[in-house]
Amino acid sequence: LVVDDLASSRDWLSRALAQAFPGIAISVAASLAEAQAHVERAPPLALIDLGLPDGSGIHLIERLQAQGTLCIVATVFDDDAHLFPALHAGAQGYVLKDQSTENLAAMLGGIAAGQPPLSPSIARRLLRHFQPVAAEHGAPALTARETDVLRLIAKGHTVAEVASLLGLSRHTAAGYLKDVYRKLSVSSRAEVTLVARRRGLVGTEI
Missing domain, CATH: 1.10.10.10 (Winged helix-like DNA-binding domain superfamily/Winged helix DNA-binding domain)
Incomplete structure (x- = not known):
């Protein structure tokens, strides 16, 4: 499931998913309201933007992860105020929209090997927060x-x-x-x- 209000972003995310997992069935939604139709069916994987027109993607993450969906944030926000609430809600990856389709596909492909998809700057931010000294x-x-x-x-x-x-x-x-x-x-x-x-x-x- 791809949830993003921008058609260009939905296309980009869908291409990356198709490249990472050939033959995968992909559904798209442009808002929280549209995404609700997929909650009960619990897709195995969801790429979710945080800034949706009818609310925060964090609420969708909370619902989908409770159904067993692996939720990955795909966003332009790289600050703590968005990152940590998303992870606390159950997101298991956080990627920024500043990379090529190929790079994103490579990150997503790592899921099968148990590698959480994280943009490098996000990984560095996480490391800084867990190095208190x-x-x-x-x-x-x-x-x-x-x-x-x-x-x-x-x-x-x-x-x-x-x-x-x-x-x-x-x-x-x-x-x-x-x-x-x-x-x-x-x-x-x-x-x-x-x-x-x-x-x-x-x-x-x-």
Whole structure:
């Protein structure tokens, strides 16, 4: 199954699939709504774009992987905010739309040998995230209170809830969070959560 709202991308992905797996039957969908018709039939493999006109491809990944489909993301997004939610949803590969049909076909062909299809830049990004010492070497140390705030924010609590749990005013809690963002050079809750995971402050199940 190929899910992409651009006809040119659907054609490119379909050609790569046909080259990697000669004779394979290929279905296409341009939106989440069109893809829903294939969920119950559970195709063995799906190439899914994340930016679809009626929602995120991540929701489709969650449904298809629960049915046993091997889901591969095919996208232009190479940032953490798209990569890690997709992997957490069950994607077993992540390829960027910046390569030739032949290169993509070679990546997909590796699936039969148990090799997850990953664009090189994505593989490097993953390695950096699982090398906490190298990634955070030289980063300013957090105080005990800043670490408490980091842990609670990463667990999904709001600033108001953090303030209540730690016995602080909302203004003070917000100040600690601002310091955490500055020291860790992050700008979003998603990035804060990734840092907290690397530091072992929260589990990987959140």
